[in-house]
Amino acid sequence: xxxxxxxxxxxxxxxxxxxxxxxxxxxxxxxxxxxxxxxxxxxxxxxxxxxxxxxxxxxxxxxxxxxxxxxxxxxxxxxxxxxxxxxxxxxxxxxxxxxxxxxxxxxxxxxxxxxxxxxxxxxxxxxxxxxxxxxxxxxxxxxxxxxxxxxxxxxxxxxxxxxxxxxxxxxxxxxxxxxxxxxxxxxxxxxxxxxxxxxxxxxxxxxxxxxxxxxxxxxxxxxxxxxxxxxxxxxxxxxxxxxxxxxxxxxxxxxxxxxxxxxxxxxxxxxxxxxxxxxxxxxxxxxxxxxxx
Amino acid sequence: xxxxxxxxxxxxxxxxxxxxxxxxxxxxxxxxxxxxxxxxxxxxxxxxxxxxxxxxxxxxxxxxxxxxxxxxxxxxxxxxxxxxxxxxxxxxxxxxxxxxxxxxxxxxxxxxxxxxxxxxxxxxxxxxxxxxxxxxxxxxxxxxxxxxxxxxxxxxxxxxxxxxxxxxxxxxxxxxxxxxxxxxxxxxxxxxxxxxxxxxxxxxxxxxxxxxxxxxxxxxxxxxxxxxxxxxxxxxxxxxxxxxxxxxxxxxxxxxxxxxxxxxxxxxxxxxxxxxxxxxxxxxxxxxxxxxxxxxxxxxxxxxxxxxxxxxxxxxxxxxxxxxxxxxxxxxxxxxxxxxxxxxxxxxxxxxxxxxxxxxxxxxxxxxxxxxxxxxxxxxxxxxxxxxxxxxxxxxxxxxxxxxxxxxxxxxxxxxxxxxxxxxxxxxxxxxxxxxxxxxxxxxxxxxxxxxxxxxxxxxxxxxxxxxxxxxxxxxxxxxxxxxxxxxxxxxxxxxxxxxx
Numbered sequence: 001x002x003x004x005x006x007x008x009x010x011x012x013x014x015x016x017x018x019x020x021x022x023x024x025x026x027x028x029x030x031x032x033x034x035x036x037x038x039x040x041x042x043x044x045x046x047x048x049x050x051x052x053x054x055x056x057x058x059x060x061x062x063x064x065x066x067x068x069x070x071x072x073x074x075x076x077x078x079x080x081x082x083x084x085x086x087x088x089x090x091x092x093x094x095x096x097x098x099x100x101x102x103x104x105x106x107x108x109x110x111x112x113x114x115x116x117x118x119x120x121x122x123x124x125x126x127x128x129x130x131x132x133x134x135x136x137x138x139x140x141x142x143x144x145x146x147x148x149x150x151x152x153x154x155x156x157x158x159x160x161x162x163x164x165x166x167x168x169x170x171x172x173x174x175x176x177x178x179x180x181x182x183x184x185x186x187x188x189x190x191x192x193x194x195x196x197x198x199x200x201x202x203x204x205x206x207x208x209x210x211x212x213x214x215x216x217x218x219x220x221x222x223x224x225x226x227x228x229x230x231x232x233x234x235x236x237x238x239x240x241x242x243x244x245x246x247x248x249x250x251x252x253x254x255x256x257x258x259x260x261x262x263x264x265x266x267x268x269x270x271x272x273x274x275x276x277x278x279x280x281x282x283x284x285x286x287x288x289x290x291x292x293x
Numbered sequence: 294x295x296x297x298x299x300x301x302x303x304x305x306x307x308x309x310x311x312x313x314x315x316x317x318x319x320x321x322x323x324x325x326x327x328x329x330x331x332x333x334x335x336x337x338x339x340x341x342x343x344x345x346x347x348x349x350x351x352x353x354x355x356x357x358x359x360x361x362x363x364x365x366x367x368x369x370x371x372x373x374x375x376x377x378x379x380x381x382x383x384x385x386x387x388x389x390x391x392x393x394x395x396x397x398x399x400x401x402x403x404x405x406x407x408x409x410x411x412x413x414x415x416x417x418x419x420x421x422x423x424x425x426x427x428x429x430x431x432x433x434x435x436x437x438x439x440x441x442x443x444x445x446x447x448x449x450x451x452x453x454x455x456x457x458x459x460x461x462x463x464x465x466x467x468x469x470x471x472x473x474x475x476x477x478x479x480x481x482x483x484x485x486x487x488x489x490x491x492x493x494x495x496x497x498x499x500x501x502x503x504x505x506x507x508x509x510x511x512x513x514x515x516x517x518x519x520x521x522x523x524x525x526x527x528x529x530x531x532x533x534x535x536x537x538x539x540x541x542x543x544x545x546x547x548x549x550x551x552x553x554x555x556x557x558x559x560x561x562x563x564x565x566x567x568x569x570x571x572x573x574x575x576x577x578x579x580x581x582x583x584x585x586x587x588x589x590x591x592x593x594x595x596x597x598x599x600x601x602x603x604x605x606x607x608x609x610x611x612x613x614x615x616x617x618x619x620x621x622x623x624x625x626x627x628x629x630x631x632x633x634x635x636x637x638x639x640x641x642x643x644x645x646x647x648x649x650x651x652x653x654x655x656x657x658x659x660x661x662x663x664x665x666x667x668x669x670x671x672x673x674x675x676x677x678x679x680x681x682x683x684x685x686x687x688x689x690x691x692x693x694x695x696x697x698x699x700x701x702x703x704x705x706x707x708x709x710x711x712x713x714x715x716x717x718x719x720x721x722x723x724x725x726x727x728x729x730x731x732x733x734x735x736x737x738x739x740x741x742x743x744x745x746x747x748x749x750x751x752x753x754x755x756x757x758x759x760x761x762x763x764x765x766x767x768x769x770x771x772x773x774x775x776x777x778x779x780x781x782x783x784x785x786x787x788x789x790x791x792x793x794x
Contacts, residue, residue, distance in 0.1 A: 017323045032327030034531055104731065132700075134687030144690045144698070244695035290690065290700055290730050290755050 088112075092277040100153040103284055110284070117285025120278050124270070125286075133289040137249055138265050143289040146245035150234045151293035157283040163269035164237070171269060174237030176225075180260025185221065193217040194256040200230035200242040201250060208252070331453075332526055332592035334436060335446035335584075339611025348424045349433055357478070360485035364388075367710060370747070377487050383747070389671075390747065392708060394678065401667040408663060412656035414542040416648065417629070418549035422535065423606030428528050431479070431521035432590065435472055442468045446587060472522045473514070480513030526591035530602045543599070545633040546647045550605050552585075552596045552627050555639035560596075564620065578622045585609035585627060595627055677715070678706035679774045681787045688790045696759040697791040700730065703752045705774060707744040714777045715742045717754070721770040722789055725758040742774075758789060766793040 009018050011029060021028040052058070056072070058065040066072070091112050095103065104110050122131070128139040135141030140148060149159050149172055162170045179185045185193070196214025199207055219228070225238035232240030239247060248254050248263055270279060286292070362374035364387055371378065376385040384391035384399075391398065410421055423429060443449045443464050452461050484506050485493060496502040497510070520528055529536060543549065557579030563571035570576070579596070586594050588609060591602045595609045613627040637644035684700040692698050707713045717740040719725050726736035730753040744750035760768055767790045775782035 019325060030323060030325060032324055034527065035326045035328055036527070037531060038326050130687060132684060132686035134690060141687075141690060143687055143700075145692045240693070243693040245691055245693055288731055288753075290698065291692075 092116075095277045095280055100157065100280060100283065103280075113281040113284045114288060116278060116281035117283070117288075120274065120282045121285050124274070125282070128267075133286065138247060138263060140247055141245065141291075142286050143291055144245055145291040145293075146240065146243055147234065147291070147293070148232075148239050148247070149237055151287070151291055153283060153287050153292070155234075156286050156292075157279065159267065160274075160279050160283060160286075161269065161271045164267040165264055166266060166269040168269035168271070172237060174225075175264065176238075176258075176262040178261050179221065185217065185259070189214075189217045190256060190259050193222065194252055194259060197222075197230070197241055197255050198252050201246070201255070203242070329527065330592060332590065333446045333450050333587075334590045334592075334608075335587040335612075336440055337588040337608050337611045337615070339608075339614055341607030341611045345424055345433065345606060345608070349430050352425060352427075352430050353434070357482050360482065360490040366390075370710070371489060373489055375486065376489070379487055390708065390710075392706065394706075395674065398667070398670060398674075401663065401670065405660070405663050405667060408656060408659045411542050412653060412660060414539055415544065415547055415652050415656060417605075418543060418547050419536075419539055419603070419605040422529065422604035426604075428520060428533070429590075429604065429606070431475075431517060432525050434475065435521040435525075436590070438471045438475070439468055442471065469522070472518055476514045476517035476521070477510070479517040480510040480515075483513045484510050526602065529591055529604055536601045540601075542652075544650075544652060545636075546631050546650055546652075548629045548631055549599055550595060550603065550607050550610060550627065551630045551632070551635055552579075552598070552609075553625075553630070553635065553638070554596070554598075555635070557596070557626050565622070578617065578620075578626050580616065580620055582616050584612040584616050588612040599632070675781070675783060676708040676779070677713075677774060677776050677781050677783050678704075678708070679772065679783050679785045680704040681772055681785045683787055683790070689792075691792075692757070696757050697789075699756045699758075699789050699791075701754045701756065701772075701787060703742075703754050703772065705742055705744050705750045705752065707746060707748055707750070707776075709776070709779065710746050711778065712743065712745050713779075715744065716740075716775045716777055717742055718773045718775075719756060719770060720773060720784075721768065722756070722758045722760065725756055725770070725789070728755045728757070729753065730755050756789060760789065760791065763791045763794055766790055 009020070009027070010016065011018055011027065014029060017030045018027040019030045053067065054069045054071075055067040056064055057067060091109065094106075094109060095113055095116075098106065098109065103113055121133075125133075125142075129135055129142050130139075133142035135144070140146070145151065147155070149155055149164070159172060162168045162172060164172045165174075177184055180187070180190055192210035192214035194214070195208035195210035196212075196218050198205075199211055225236050226232055226241050227238075230241035232238050232243075246254070247265070248258050274282070359375055360373065363372050364374035364385075365372055366385070371385055373385065374387050376383075378385065382393050384395075413421060439449070443452065452464070455461070481494075481497070487509075488502075488506060493502055493506060497506065524532070557577045559575075559577055560579035560581040561571060561574070561576040562580055562582075563576070565571055565576060565578075568575075585596070586592070586609075588611070589595070590606065590608065591604060593600060593602045595603065607629065610625075610627045610629070614624045617624050617626055631644075631646065634644040634646070680703070682702040682704075684702070688699070690698045690700075703717070705715055707715075717727070719727055719738070726738055727740050728734055728736040729740065736755070736757045740752075740754065742750060742752055756770070767788045769786055770789045771784055771786045773782060773784045
């Protein structure tokens with residue numbers, strides 16, 4: 001193997017030859033490496049070359065050398081996903097067949113449903129309702145206990161399937177009149193009824209000046225949907241006013257704005273996008289966020 | 294070649310072992326890569342060999358028998374005394390069951406083993422290498438098989454150098470077959486530490502064992518065969534890191550296998566007369582018979598002094614004693630001794646044995662410290678463990694009646710052998726109440742959580758509260774979990790969050 005003129009030099013201290021390598025006067029003693037070790041190293045290099053030929057390796061500009069075995073991680077993933085779907089088919093079928101209230105009794109099925117629900121929620125619902133269903137102004141909190149259309153499993157399922165003010169003919173639909181914009185109430189009356197609604201919003205706080213007169217306006221215009229005591233009517237989709245949780249804000253200004261020209265949020269119908277079993281899974285997940293009834 | 298002053302200094306005690314000088318190699322033949330020199334160790338009898346046999350038998354017996362020891366843990370639990378159950382994340386060691394979160398105990402055990410090894414090495418050199426290391430034990434076993442089939446050193450060397458004959462062929466085939474058999478038995482025993490021994494034995498031969506079982510049995514079979522049959526001393530001199538840093542544990546007071554140079558040199562053949570003269574020339578006791586080299590399992594010459602490849606097994610001590618007896622000279626020309634004592638003897642002085650010296654005292658202190666910490670950790674190991682994870686989104690939810698709700702995921706480990714009922718109490722939140730998120734029940738001040746034996750229960754707990762003040766939007770709360778049967782309890786603190794007020 002490697003021969004070197006300087007390798008002839010002998011170190012006086014150890015009596016050993018040097019390799020001939022020298023760094024700033026420091027010379028390396030020759031301690032021969034076993035040949036089998038060297039050949040093992042060569043073998044790993046050969047293995048590496050073989051691997052690079054067999055598997056995807058060298059990058060070209062727009063593509064890469066695919067390897068002679070035709071291995072592709074994308075194909076592996078596709079096959080794995082297909083296998084997973086086939087494996088899941090049975091349990092998803094079961095999820096469709098079992099009544100929603102019964103799912104929890106089947107522990108294995110419930111775990112599958114909650115997992116599928118969590119993933120589906122993260123992909124489809126969190127953009128509006130928040131990662132944990134905390135909601136934000138205009139988008140109801142799903143983790144809380146304030147439900148506009150009801151918090152039972154069937155209620156939640158219906159809201160998801162058909163949506164709210166969606167394009168679907170079966171959609172949940174509620175429409176608060178534009179009391180200000182359409183001239184139904186005078187500005188003065190709107191101020192009075194706003195003052196009165198704040199009594200529901202802040203129980204125990206001193207009543208605002210227009211509250212007394214506003215009570216009459218409320219009884220004539222609002223109570224039919226929102227209830228005599230502001231308790232709301234879920235079958236009409238009329239939110240409870242006597243509550244600490246409000247969709248469009250807690251302030252009097254927000255209340256007034258909502259009476260003058262109400263915002264009407266829309267939730268799409270999901271039955272076109274998600275299959276039945278997945279909707280049932282996400283229903284169970286939303287129900288389990290903490291506010292399910 | 295005459296020794297220079299430098300060389301004499303360097304060969305002194307306490308310096309790192311140096312490779313032997315390149316005596317008599319012409320400069321033109323200096324190679325950067327070395328051929329393997331095959332070692333043909335000769336059989337030897339004596340005290341070191343007997344101790345080595347005894348330890349070998351003990352180690353192999355422990356290794357092969359241990360997985361078959363049974364230990365009753367009750368219905369539905371493994372009854373193997375030592376079982377490292379990877380798939381179920383439990384280590385069973387007799388009466389103790391280790392969970393993944395007890396891994397610090399394994400760390401502690403490894404520290405104990407390391408410091409123990411340091412102590413032993415500083416006292417008695419590399420006796421681990423020479424007697425108890427698996428590489429030594431299995432190599433010794435393989436050499437014994439080799440000797441049975443191919444004969445001792447001289448017969449083997451002669452046959453290997455000779456032409457291919459039928460006799461050579463069958464002996465080689467028989468030897469390798471026996472080696473593979475032992476290697477397979479070794480690999481098979483290894484896997485039994487990880488799965489139930491009796492059932493895996495049946496499954497293995499009926500083709501029902503898992504792929505992992507076959508793979509690891511095969512892996513250990515191959516490596517036992519290669520390492521103990523072929524690689525042998527190459528493992529000790531080139532692969533193992535231990536010889537590389539053992540020098541830092543040794544000092545001039547460590548007992549190591551030592552050639553008594555002052556007594557043996559100048560070496561020379563021939564029978565000494567009463568004055569130690571051969572042909573009128575004064576010679577030492579070493580008759581240069583090379584018996585110590587021929588029996589050495591790593592093929593070194595102990596007369597060159599302490600060196601990296603010496604595993605301190607002492608077979609050369611036995612070999613030399615045999616020769617000295619035959620030569621009519623006192624035994625123990627090679628013996629276990631300290632370098633300091635050897636220096637003193639060479640100068641005609643006597644030197645005490647120093648077992649207690651700063652190095653050993655430090656190791657002993659470290660060992661005692663580690664042992665007591667380990668012992669305390671083991672004794673105080675909790676059988677109930679609570680982990681509390683506050684929901685990250687949402688941090689809090691406002692509910693209709695104006696109070697605030699926080700959600701927590703609680704993981705309750707029940708490390709006992711009985712199903713447990715835990716009482717969970719919330720502290721720090723005036724009027725706070727709790728409910729389980731998947732049971733639509735009214736919040737209550739305390740919850741009852743049931744966890745099966747040897748399992749972790751996961752609970753999502755909703756905490757309702759209406760704190761009068763939340764300075765920075767959060768306050769400290771605590772969860773106290775108590776095993777209602779054993780009374781063992783644990784407390785974990787967390788936070789309750791809400792809008793600042």
